[in-house]
Amino acid sequence: MRRSKPRPAADVPELPEVEVVRRGLERHAQGRRVLSATVLHPRAVRRDPAGASGFAAALAGQRIEAVRRRGKYLWFALDSADALIAHLGMSGQFRVHPAADAPEHRHLRIRLGLDDDTVLDFLDQRTFGGLALDPVGADLPAPLAHIARDPLDPEFDLDSAVARLRAKRTELKRALLDQTVVSGIGNIYADEALWRSGFHGARPTQKLTRTQAKTVLQHASDVMTEALAVGGTSFDALYVNVNGESGYFSRELSAYGQADRPCPRCGTPIVREHFMNRSSFFCPKCQRKPRRPS
DNA sequence: ATAGCTACCTGGGCGC
DNA sequence: TGCGCCCAGGTAGCTA
Numbered sequence: 001m002r003r004s005k006p007r008p009a010a011d012v013p014e015l016p017e018v019e020v021v022r023r024g025l026e027r028h029a030q031g032r033r034v035l036s037a038t039v040l041h042p043r044a045v046r047r048d049p050a051g052a053s054g055f056a057a058a059l060a061g062q063r064i065e066a067v068r069r070r071g072k073y074l075w076f077a078l079d080s081a082d083a084l085i086a087h088l089g090m091s092g093q094f095r096v097h098p099a100a101d102a103p104e105h106r107h108l109r110i111r112l113g114l115d116d117d118t119v120l121d122f123l124d125q126r127t128f129g130g131l132a133l134d135p136v137g138a139d140l141p142a143p144l145a146h147i148a149r150d151p152l153d154p155e156f157d158l159d160s161a162v163a164r165l166r167a168k169r170t171e172l173k174r175a176l177l178d179q180t181v182v183s184g185i186g187n188i189y190a191d192e193a194l195w196r197s198g199f200h201g202a203r204p205t206q207k208l209t210r211t212q213a214k215t216v217l218q219h220a221s222d223v224m225t226e227a228l229a230v231g232g233t234s235f236d237a238l239y240v241n242v243n244g245e246s247g248y249f250s251r252e253l254s255a256y257g258q259a260d261r262p263c264p265r266c267g268t269p270i271v272r273e274h275f276m277n278r279s280s281f282f283c284p285k286c287q288r289k290p291r292r293p294s
Numbered sequence: 295a296t297a298g299c300t301a302c303c304t305g306g307g308c309g310c
Numbered sequence: 311t312g313c314g315c316c317c318a319g320g321t322a323g324c325t326a
Contacts, residue, residue, distance in 0.1 A: 012319060043303085047322095072320075090303080090319055107304090126303045128320060170297065179321080187319060277300080278319060 013088045015150055015184030016228035018072050021094055026067040028096045029076070029120055033063045036113040044109035044124060047085070047132035047143070058133050059084065059112070071150045071183025075141055083136035085143060089128030095121045150184035151221035152228070158221075162213045165205055172208070173201030174276065176220065185220055188256045189227075191281050193220035195255035195263075200287040201280055226252065255281045 013021070037056040039045055048055045063079040076084040086092075097103065102111075102119045110122040110131055122131060134141045148164070149156045161182050168175045175181050176190040185193070194201050196219040199212070208216075230252065254264045259272035263283035271284050 014320095087320080089321085124303095125305075126318090128303065168297090174298085177320090276298085276319095279317090 012090050012186060012188065013072065013092070014186040014189050015072065015152060015224045016231055018069060018074060018088060018184075019152060019228055020231055021088065022067055022069045022074055024096075025074070025076075025094060025120075028118070029064050029114065030067055031064065032118075033115040034059050034061065034112050035115055036060055038111045038113075039109070040111065041109040041124075041127065043127045044122065044130045045132060047130055048134075050133065055131070055133055058082065070140065070144055070153070071147045071179055072186070073144050073147060075136070075144070077136065081135055082133045083141040085132045085134055085141050086122070087129050089124060089126065089130070091125040092129030093123045095123060097121065147179050148181055148183045150182065151217075151224060152184070156221075158214060158217060161217050162210055165213045165217065166208055166210070168205040170205055171201060172199060172203045172205055172216065173280065175205045176201075176216070177276075182217060182220065184224065187278050187280075188253070189220060189223055191256040192223045192253060193217075194287060195281075195283060196223065198286050200282060200289045201275065203290050255283065257281060 037059040039052040039056055042052050045052050045055045050058060062082070062084075064076045064084075065079055066077040068075050068077060072087060074086040074088075076086070078084060086094075091107075095105075097119050099113060099117045099119050102121070105121070105123050107123045107125045108121055109124050109127070112120040112122075114120055122129075124130070132143070134143055136142075137145070148161070164181045165175050168178070168181065170178075173190055173194060176185050176193060177187070190201070193216055197212075197216040199216055205213075255270055258270040258281055260269050262268065263270055263286060266283065266285050268283055268285040270281050273280050273282075
């Protein structure tokens with residue numbers, strides 16, 4: 001029998017972590033002008049239509065007016081018509097260093113020289129993340145048009161999210177991870193929201209009542225808001241690290257990563273199963289599987 | 295149109 | 311000791 005080994009639980013950025021990064025970037029980069037851009041790994045700019053050299057040339061000289069976010073996407077509003085879009089992927093980090101004393105980390109992918117004698121580094125071990133320059137639309141860069149508003153957005157509308165969720169013909173966990181329904185939810189907070197709701201991820205969305213859909217979305221919103229409240233104050237002033245070396249986002253988790261440990265509600269051991277090529281963690285007593293899995 | 299699958303990545307952990 | 315396999319998962323793009 002295979003025991004699931006303890007893992008570092010939450011090192012993948014989801015909504016609260018990305019918001020922490022946005023705040024750090026706002027603090028350190030807003031109002032700064034980009035003097036230079038160096039691409040150390042071409043994959044980090046693969047979404048940029050101009051390629052690495054075009055990216056660097058177009059970015060140099062631009063001023064960062066604001067740092068915005070939708071779901072897990074970040075973008076820097078620039079003084080041109082372009083936006084610098086950033087996604088952290090699985091392992092992306094931004095770090096700020098004094099230019100005179102900036103370490104060359106082995107996972108350094110892009111370095112931006114700023115006009116206050118600092119560098120803004122983009123690090124990414126697994127290279128799922130990256131930066132790209134794109135024209136900004138009315139208020140959203142075009143490549144982000146399909147991303148739904150997230151629960152931290154002041155204009156997030158729970159009722160319309162409920163409608164989108166119930167319009168899906170799929171399993172509940174799949175819909176929670178669908179960034180066109182609600183953005184910002186990844187594997188970790190999907191499992192936490194399901195656990196709090198008492199719903200199994202395989203429940204068919206089309207059979208959810210409005211109240212049930214509202215419940216699970218409200219729990220998703222709550223769990224991410226709470227994580228932000230805990231983690232949002234604990235990053236170092238000159239060190240914008242999405243992962244949070246202490247793992248401060250992972251301590252409160254009830255289901256995700258807790259295989260074989262007692263459910264905090266009923267004591268039944270948490271079960272781990274594979275779903276969508278990912279791990280899913282749930283309490284087999286609190287979260288009954290639907291009798292007819294869709 | 296839409297639901298669902300897979301490729302894309304690296305490095306730590308573990309079995310042999 | 312060292313090799314090689316497995317695993318983590320967000321998203322674009324593809325297929326059916």
